[in-house]
Amino acid sequence: xxxxxxxxxxxxxxxxxxxxxxxxxxxxxxxxxxxxxxxxxxxxxxxxxxxxxxxxxxxxxxxxxxxxxxxxxxxxxxxxxxxxxxxxxxxxxxxxxxxxxxxxxxxxxxxxxxxxxxxxxxxxxxxxxxxxxxxxxxxxxxxxxxxxxxxxxxxxxxxxxxxxxxxxxxxxxxxxxxxxxxxxxxxxxxxxxxxxxxxxxxxxxxxxxxxxxxxxxxxxxxxxxxxxxxxxxxxxxxxxxxxx
Numbered sequence: 151x152x153x154x155x156x157x158x159x160x161x162x163x164x165x166x167x168x169x170x171x172x173x174x175x176x177x178x179x180x181x182x183x184x185x186x187x188x189x190x191x192x193x194x195x196x197x198x199x200x201x202x203x204x205x206x207x208x209x210x211x212x213x214x215x216x217x218x219x220x221x222x223x224x225x226x227x228x229x230x231x232x233x234x235x236x237x238x239x240x241x242x243x244x245x246x247x248x249x250x251x252x253x254x255x256x257x258x259x260x261x262x263x264x265x266x267x268x269x270x271x272x273x274x275x276x277x278x279x280x281x282x283x284x285x286x287x288x289x290x291x292x293x294x295x296x297x298x299x300x301x302x303x304x305x306x307x308x309x310x311x312x313x314x315x316x317x318x319x320x321x322x323x324x325x326x327x328x329x330x331x332x333x334x335x336x337x338x339x340x341x342x343x344x345x346x347x348x349x350x351x352x353x354x355x356x357x358x359x360x361x362x363x364x365x366x367x368x369x370x371x372x373x374x375x376x377x378x379x380x381x382x383x384x385x386x387x388x389x390x391x392x393x394x
Contacts (some may be wrong), residue, residue, distance in 0.1 A: 151314040152176045152378040155371035156347035157352050159385040164327075168386040169323055170367035173198040173381030174184050174346075178204035180246035181371045183262050183324040185298055188240035190386070192227050195243045196299065197384070199223040203248045204382060212248055212255035213309055220307055221334065224299055231301040241298030242305075245276055245322050249373070254314045259307035260297050263328040264335070267319040272337045277308055317374045320334045323353070323368035331356040346370040 155174035158224045166372070169184035171193040180200045184193035199219040207215060231238050243260025257266065258276040266275050297305050319340055328335075335356050343349040349370045367386060 151252055151316065151373055151375055153179060153247075153249060153320075153371040154346060154374050154378055155369060155383070156181055156345075156350045157181075157367070157369045157383045157385045158347075158350040158352050159365065159367040160358060161386075162365045165363075165365065167309070168365045168367075170365040170383040170386045172322075172367045172369050173197050173201060173204075173382060174369045174371060174385075175201075176203040176378040177206070177247075177249045178246065178382070179320060179322050179371050180244065180365055180383055181262050181322040181324060181369055182242045182244040183260070183365075183367070184240065184242045186239040186241055186300075188230075188234075188237035189242060191230065191237065191298065192223075192242035192345075193244070193386075195224040195226045195230075196220070196242055199226070200246050200248075201382075203246075208249050209250045209253040209311075212250050212253060212344055213311060216246065216248055216255050216257045216309060220259075225301065228301040241300030243298060243325075247320060247371075248321070252297065252314050253313040255309060256312055257309045259305075261325045261328075263320040263323055263325070265323075265340075267321075267337075267340045268281060268315065268317075270341060272333070272340065272392045275312070287326065314373050316373055318373040320355070320371045321368060326364040326366040327353060327357045327368050340370070346372060351383050354369075 157174035159170040173180040182193035236370040245262040
């Protein structure tokens with residue numbers, strides 16, 4: 151099994167730096183939502199480490215490969231924070247799916263989310279780190295919080311194995327989309343738009359139309375048993391630059 155995938159990102163209104171990062175490949179889908187000064191670097195480190203998983207591997211190597219990539223990213227964050235004190239508070243949330251054969255590894259850490267559309271039913275497959283729902287509260291005024299991969303904590307990401315079925319569709323997104331757009335609107339886009347790239351464009355517009363000012367990033371992918379050609383898509387991740 152492989153993914154037919156697309157990724158897209160919009161920098162938040164008035165922002166100079168997009169702190170998100172996303173990756174859409176044949177065997178890896180990933181999204182990271184950086185936080186704090188230098189958060190874009192932390193997000194880029196996670197995506198860069200996970201890129202090694204976008205390759206053919208046996209299903210039993212999925213979870214160990216993902217776990218190793220996460221620890222490599224954590225080590226890079228710690229090393230950089232040790233050299234540059236102004237970045238001590240940087241961190242990132244992230245979600246990724248890695249495919250091998252008919253199995254998927256799902257890794258989840260923090261407020262980023264993943265959804266699966268199967269047989270016309272949409273379900274959230276990640277842990278919900280968002281704020282409690284309060285009647286009458288405007289979601290645009292709420293900043294969701296959750297754990298971050300950073301230099302100070304040794305928290306482990308949630309990792310599990312899932313089955314991969316042709317025809318399944320996945321959405322990975324940052325909190326700007328998951329908490330600031332209507333789930334029925336997202337469902338309608340995923341159900342009716344056959345092209346992953348067009349679906350990404352429409353989903354990004356949902357959060358923008360709602361007036362959200364955070365960076366907005368998402369990945370849409372369809373599981374297929376046909377060969378997938380073409381290079382992966384890397385979005386935002388502006389911190390993958392010399393000098394970090």
